[in-house]
Amino acid sequence: xxxxxxxxxxxxxxxxxxxxxxxxxxxxxxxxxxxxxxxxxxxxxxxxxxxxxxxxxxxxxxx
Amino acid sequence: xxxxxxxxxxxxxxxxxxxxxxxxxxxxxxxxxxxxxxxxxxxxxxxxxxxxxxxxxxxxxxx
DNA sequence: GCGAAATGTCAAGATACATTGACATAATAT
DNA sequence: ATATTATGTCAATGTATCTTGACATTTCGC
Numbered sequence: 509x510x511x512x513x514x515x516x517x518x519x520x521x522x523x524x525x526x527x528x529x530x531x532x533x534x535x536x537x538x539x540x541x542x543x544x545x546x547x548x549x550x551x552x553x554x555x556x557x558x559x560x561x562x563x564x565x566x567x568x569x570x571x
Numbered sequence: 572x573x574x575x576x577x578x579x580x581x582x583x584x585x586x587x588x589x590x591x592x593x594x595x596x597x598x599x600x601x602x603x604x605x606x607x608x609x610x611x612x613x614x615x616x617x618x619x620x621x622x623x624x625x626x627x628x629x630x631x632x633x634x
Numbered sequence: 635g636c637g638a639a640a641t642g643t644c645a646a647g648a649t650a651c652a653t654t655g656a657c658a659t660a661a662t663a664t
Numbered sequence: 665a666t667a668t669t670a671t672g673t674c675a676a677t678g679t680a681t682c683t684t685g686a687c688a689t690t691t692c693g694c
Contacts, residue, residue, distance in 0.1 A: 509614055523640060537682055539642065546681060549650075550610045551572055554633060564627045570617060586670060600652055602672065609651060612680075641690070650681065661670070 509547045510569045513538070516560050531555055572610045573632045576601070579623050594618055 517527050524542065528535040533552065541548050547568070548556065557564045580590050587605065591598040596615065604611050610631070611619065620627045 509617070524642095525640075534683060535641090536643085536684085540682085543642075545643095547613045549681060550613050550616050550627075550631060552681090553613050553616075553627075554572070554631075557628075564613075564616075565620075568613060568617075587672095588670075597653055598671090599654085599673085603652085606672075612651060615651090636694085637692100638694100639690100639692075641688100643688080644686085646684090648681100648683070651679080653678075654676090656674080657672105658674105659670100659672080661668100663668075664666085 510544070510571050511541065511547075512567050512569070513542045513556070516562075516567065517542075530559055573607070573634050574604065574610075575630050575632075576605045576619070579625075579630065580605075593622055 524538045525535045528538040531538070531552065540546055553564050553568060557567055560567065587601045588598045591601045594601070594615065603609055616627050616631060620630055623630065
């Protein structure tokens with residue numbers, strides 16, 4: 509499961525800490541998801557999709 | 572996080588056991604997700620969406 | 635180059651997700 | 665009515681997700 513988080517974040521000039529704050533998760537969680545250590549839970553994936561105004565399928569890709 | 576699993580399964584006349592087999596998870600997992608005990612992981616949500624040929628957003632709804 | 639901000643990573647702990655095995659009850663079929 | 669199938673649920677266990685706190689390294693502005 510790959511994701512486009514880093515790119516989406518860069519497009520908005522958000523730091524990992526800023527994204528984490530907007531998602532109400534820890535900075536370490538954002539980093540872990542971005543660096544592929546694990547996938548977000550489904551509810552968090554929805555919050556991410558909502559924040560960027562995209563469908564989950566447009567952010568998370570089957571590997 | 573609500574979901575339409577039970578309906579989609581009924582449309583196909585699949586038992587929980589049959590759906591579990593197609594998803595390669597346990598019957599208890601399907602039951603737990605259907606009865607709202609917990610949400611599936613993101614990878615499992617993708618497998619479910621793929622199986623039914625729908626977008627994740629068409630199966631799982633923000634509550 | 636120096637200091638600040640950003641990123642990567644580790645450890646320890648909590649809660650969520652998924653498993654097997656078992657059992658009770660409900661629904662269906664013969 | 666009895667047997668089979670389907671569903672709901674429990675306990676115990678293991679892995680995944682997420683947390684706080686800490687520290688090292690990289691990147692950026694000045």
